[in-house]
Amino acid sequence: MPTDPPQPPAPPPGPSTTPEREGSVAVLDRPEADTPWVTLVWNDPVNLMTYVTWVFQTHFGYPREKAEALMMDVHTKGRAVVSTGTREKCEADTEAMHGYGLWATFQKADD
Template structure:
């Protein structure tokens, strides 16, 4: 049974293609509280996770905040730009 599940997962990955990641970048414009608010209101992240990601953006210059199909990440990317955040998308390696 395990082999069948492995085959199904492999088929699903091949069908969907490699996953994509949404990266939010630090900028000199948006306040940390605003970035936290965007992460909680748009993604529905708990406040603790939103603050952790916001601090990663602030201290490391970027944070990967979502992963999914290309279409999902394109939708998130457009939303982040609508909120005034700098964001890009990239393919997940592996």
């Protein structure tokens, strides 16, 4: 008499990928989706302050005064938070800064 083949082990517990229903909205168990992220631009010995200001105005649409203030933070403090948002947005902004030749990273925002 044949026996049933052995079953694979159950996957380890982790974040749920099955939507749970809350009212009429499906919600995934992804707490990191709610965590804000930031894009940081770091000071470097290459780019001129006027160029960094221009990049901030051009890419982010910041007025000159805000772009200059962020540039001064980069210059005097070594870095500045230039954008906030989802991980995907901050990753895209970081890649854009690299395209302009600036040193940039993204990370979870400090609480």
